[in-house]
Amino acid sequence: MSATTSNASVRSTEPLVWGNPSFHDVTQTVSGIVEERKTPIWWWVAISISGALTLNFFAMMAYLFWTGIGVWGNNVPVGWGWPIVNFVFWVGIGHAGTLISAVLFLLRQKWRTSINRFAEAMTIFAVICALIFPGIHVGRIWVAYFMFPIPNQMAMWPNFRSALMWDVFAVGTYFTASFLFWYTGLVPDWATLRDRAQTKWRRLIYGVLAMGWRNGNKQWKHYELAYLLLAGISTPLVLSVHSVVSTDFATSMQFGWHTTIFPPYFVAGAIFSGFGMVMTLAILARIVYPPVKNYMTVTTLERMAKVIMLTGMMVGYAYITEFFMAYYSGNKYEQFVFVNRMFGPYAWAYWIMFSCNVIIPQIFWSKKMRTSIPVLFVASIFVNIGMWFERFVIVITMHRDFLPSSWGMFKPTIYDIGIFAGSFGLFFTLFLLFLRFVPMIAMSEIKGVLPQAQVKHHHGHDEGGA
Amino acid sequence: MSEQVKVHGALAEFDGPQALMDAAGKMRKAGFSKWDTHSPFPIHGMDDAMGEKRSPLGWFVSAAAFTGFALALYFQYWTSAVDYPLIIAGKTYFSYMAFFPITFALTVLFSVLTTVGGMVVLIKHAFYHPVFYSNNFAKASDDGFFVSVMADDPKFDASATSDFLTSIGGTNVELLQEVEG
Numbered sequence: 001m002s003a004t005t006s007n008a009s010v011r012s013t014e015p016l017v018w019g020n021p022s023f024h025d026v027t028q029t030v031s032g033i034v035e036e037r038k039t040p041i042w043w044w045v046a047i048s049i050s051g052a053l054t055l056n057f058f059a060m061m062a063y064l065f066w067t068g069i070g071v072w073g074n075n076v077p078v079g080w081g082w083p084i085v086n087f088v089f090w091v092g093i094g095h096a097g098t099l100i101s102a103v104l105f106l107l108r109q110k111w112r113t114s115i116n117r118f119a120e121a122m123t124i125f126a127v128i129c130a131l132i133f134p135g136i137h138v139g140r141i142w143v144a145y146f147m148f149p150i151p152n153q154m155a156m157w158p159n160f161r162s163a164l165m166w167d168v169f170a171v172g173t174y175f176t177a178s179f180l181f182w183y184t185g186l187v188p189d190w191a192t193l194r195d196r197a198q199t200k201w202r203r204l205i206y207g208v209l210a211m212g213w214r215n216g217n218k219q220w221k222h223y224e225l226a227y228l229l230l231a232g233i234s235t236p237l238v239l240s241v242h243s244v245v246s247t248d249f250a251t252s253m254q255f256g257w258h259t260t261i262f263p264p265y266f267v268a269g270a271i272f273s274g275f276g277m278v279m280t281l282a283i284l285a286r287i288v289y290p291p292v293k294n295y296m297t298v299t300t301l302e303r304m305a306k307v308i309m310l311t312g313m314m315v316g317y318a319y320i321t322e323f324f325m326a327y328y329s330g331n332k333y334e335q336f337v338f339v340n341r342m343f344g345p346y347a348w349a350y351w352i353m354f355s356c357n358v359i360i361p362q363i364f365w366s367k368k369m370r371t372s373i374p375v376l377f378v379a380s381i382f383v384n385i386g387m388w389f390e391r392f393v394i395v396i397t398m399h400r401d402f403l404p405s406s407w408g409m410f411k412p413t414i415y416d417i418g419i420f421a422g423s424f425g426l427f428f429t430l431f432l433l434f435l436r437f438v439p440m441i442a443m444s445e446i447k448g449v450l451p452q453a454q455v456k457h458h459h460g461h462d463e464g465g466a
Numbered sequence: 467m468s469e470q471v472k473v474h475g476a477l478a479e480f481d482g483p484q485a486l487m488d489a490a491g492k493m494r495k496a497g498f499s500k501w502d503t504h505s506p507f508p509i510h511g512m513d514d515a516m517g518e519k520r521s522p523l524g525w526f527v528s529a530a531a532f533t534g535f536a537l538a539l540y541f542q543y544w545t546s547a548v549d550y551p552l553i554i555a556g557k558t559y560f561s562y563m564a565f566f567p568i569t570f571a572l573t574v575l576f577s578v579l580t581t582v583g584g585m586v587v588l589i590k591h592a593f594y595h596p597v598f599y600s601n602n603f604a605k606a607s608d609d610g611f612f613v614s615v616m617a618d619d620p621k622f623d624a625s626a627t628s629d630f631l632t633s634i635g636g637t638n639v640e641l642l643q644e645v646e647g
Contacts, residue, residue, distance in 0.1 A: 022609065023506060023608065023609035024608055024609040027506075027607075027608045027609065149541070149545065155549075155550060156550060157545035157546065157549065157550055158545075159546075159552075159554055160542045160545070160546060160564065160565055160568055161546075161554055161555065161557055161561055161564035161565070165568065166567035166568060166571075169567070169568045169571040169572065170567060170571050172571075172575075173571040173572070173574050173575045173578075176575060176578060176579070177574060177575070177578045180578050180579070180581075180582045181578075183582070184582055184585070188506075188507075188607065191607045192506075192607040192608060194607075195603075195604035195605075195606070195607045195608065196604070196608070207593065208593070211586060211589075211591050211593075212591050212592045212593045212594070212595060213589075213607075214504060214595055214597050214598070214603075214606065215504040215505060215506060215606040215607055216502035216503065216504050216597075216614070217490075217502055217503045217504070217505070217508070217509070217512045217513070217516060217518065218502045218518065218589075218590075219589040219590075220505075220508040220509075220512070221508075221513050221518055221520075221521050222521045222523055222584075222585050222588040222589050223508070223585060223589065224508050224521075225520075225521040225523045225524065226521075226523055226581050226582065226584070226585035229523065229524065229527050229577070229581045230578060230581055230582075233527075233574055233577045233578055233581070234574075234578075236570075236574075237574050240567070240570060240571075244567050244571075247567070443506075444506060444507045444508075445507070447506050447507040447609075448507035448508060452482065452483070453483055453507060453509070454483075454510075455483045455484045455487050455509060455510070455511060456484065456487075
C-alpha cells in the first residue's frame with residue numbers, strides 16, 4: 001500500500017537523488033534553506049519587484065471597482081477580454097501540481113517526489129491568481145455572492161445549468177483539494193522543522209502546523225492511506241476542472257467555441273502549460289539554491305521535457321483537428337472563424353501560439369536539448385508565452401462575430417496590462433514566501449525513496465525489495 | 467515539591483529501518499499493545515510487522531462521497547424544480563445532466579474534507595504527547611528510528627520493559643517522564 005516506499009516500479013538504474021545523501025543530509029539540505037538566518041539579498045530584490053507589482057495589482061483593482069469594467073478594453077463583440085484570458089491561463093498553469101502529485105503518484109512515477117511539493121505550491125498560487133479574475137470580471141464585486149447558493153431576499157437561486165456556475169464549483173473545489181493535498185504532504189516536514197527549531201516562536205508556529213505529528217507508524221498508516229485517497233480523488237478532479245473551464249466556451253452558441261474537442265484539448269494544454277511553469281521555476285530554484293540540484297536533477301527535468309513534448313503534440317493535434325473540422329463541417333461561419341484566426345488581423349497571435357506550443361517543443365526529440373539547462377529554460381518560457389497566446393487567440397478572435405457592422409479590434413488598456421502583470425507579481429510574491437518559509441522538497445518522501453530506506457519483508461511476500 | 471515523577475512510558479532508539487522492522491516483530495511477539503514505532507518516513511511492510519490493521523479511513527471517505535453526491539443532486543433538484551421552478555434554455559426543471567458537473571465537484575469536496583478531517587482524528591492528533599519528553603526524540607523526524615511503549619500498556623513495567631528494549635537491540639533507552647524545572 002505504501003507506494004512512496006515501494007520500489008517495485010523502479011526500472012531506471014539511475015538513482016533518483018544524486019550525491020548519495022544520508023537521511024540527515026536530506027533534512028539538512030532542505031531545512032537549511034528555510035532556517036538560514038540571513039535572508040539572501042536576491043530574495044529581497046525579487047520580492048521588492050514582485051511586491052511592487054502586487055501593490056499595483058490591488059491599486060488597479062480598487063480603481064476598477066470604483067469606476068467599472070469600462071477601464072478595460074473589453075467591448076462587444078470581445079466581451080470577455082483579458083480577464084478571461086488570464087483566468088484560463090492561470091487555471092491551466094495550476095494543473096501541473098495536482099497532476100504531478102496525484103496522477104504520477106498513482107502511476108508510481110517516483111521521480112515526482114523531488115518536484116511535487118514545489119509544483120503543488122505553484123498550483124495553489126496559480127489558482128489564487130485564477131480565482132481573482134472571474135471575481136473582478138463580474139464588475140460589480142459587491143454582488144459576487146450571487147455566485148454562491150445563499151438564501152437571499154429575492155428568493156432566487158443560481159442557475160446550476162450554467163457553465164459559469166460549474167466553474168465556481170469546479171475551481172473552488174480544485175483549490176480546496178489542492179490545498180489540503182499540499183498541506184497533508186507537509187505535515188511530516190512541519191514536524192521536522194518543529195524538532196529543529198532554535199527559537200520558541202519557530203517551535204510554536206511549526207508545532208501548530210505539524211498538528212502534533214510524532215512520526216509513529218500508527219500515524220503513518222492513516223497518513224499514507226489519506227495520501228493515497230487524496231491522490232485517487234484528485235486524479236479525476238485534475239481532468240475535470242479544465243474540462244469544466246472549457247465548457248464556458250463549448251456550451252456557448254459561438255462559432256469556434258461550440259465544439260466537443262474543447263475539454264480534452266484544454267486539459268492537454270493545461271498540463272503542457274503547467275509543466276512549462278514548473279520547469280521555469282525549478283530551474284530558477286536550482287540557480288538560487290544550488291544544493292537542490294541533487295534533488296531536482298537533470299534527469300527529472302528531462303522527464304518533464306518529455307511530458308512537455310507529448311502534451312505539446314496533443315495540443316498541436318487539437319489545433320489541426322479544429323481547423324480540419326471547420327473545413328469538413330461545411331459551415332461558412334465556422335470556417336470563417338478559423339481562417340480569420342490564421343490569416344486575419346490577429347494572425348501574429350495565432351502563429352506565436354502555434355510556434356511556441358507545437359514547433360518549439362519538437363527540439364525535445366534530441367536528448368542533448370532535453371538535458372541542457374539553458375535550452376530547457378528558454379523553451380519553458382516559450383511554452384508559457386505560447387499558452388497565454390492560445391487563450392488570447394480563443395477569446396480575442398471573437399472580434400469578428402456574426403454582424404460585420406460590429407466588427408472591431410480589441411485594444412488592451414493600461415489597466416489590462418497592469419492587472420495581468422500584477423497577477424504575476426502576486427504569484428511570485430507567494431512563491432518567494434514559500435521558498436523562504438516552507439520546505440520546498442518533501443523530505444519524508446525523499447527519504448523513503450533512498451536506497452537505505454528499503455527493507456526486507458517479514459512475511460515472505462517479497463515484492464522485489466532491495 | 468516532593469511530587470513523584472510520573473513515568474509515561476519508555477523509548478528506545480534503533481539503528482535503521484531494518485533494525486526497527488526486526489524490533490517491531492519482537493515487540494509484537496512479546497505481546498505489547500500500547501506501543502508504536504517512529505521513523506522519519508513510512509516504512510513499507512511495517513504494518514505487517516507490527517500486526518496493524520488497515521486504516522478504516524476509506525470507509526469514512528466512501529460514506530462522505532455518497533453523501534456529497536446525493537446532497538448536491540438533491541439540492542440542485544430542490545432549488546431548480548421545487549423552490550423556484552424556472553425554465554432555462556428549454557430544459558426540464560430537473561435537468562440532471564446539466565447538474566452533473568456540480569454534483570461531481572461536491573462529491574470530491576466532501577471526500578477530500580473527510581479524508582483530511584478523518585486523518586486528523588485517526589492519527590490521534592495531540593500537541594502534547596509523552597514521546598516529546600525525550601530530548602533524543604527530535605531525531606525521529608530527521609534520521610532516528612524509535613520504539614515507544616506507553617505506561618498504560620498492561621505489560622509495561624519501567625525496569626523490565628527498559629531491559630527488554632535493550633535486549634532487542636535498542637540503544638539510548640530512556641523512560642518518558644516530565645523533566646523537572
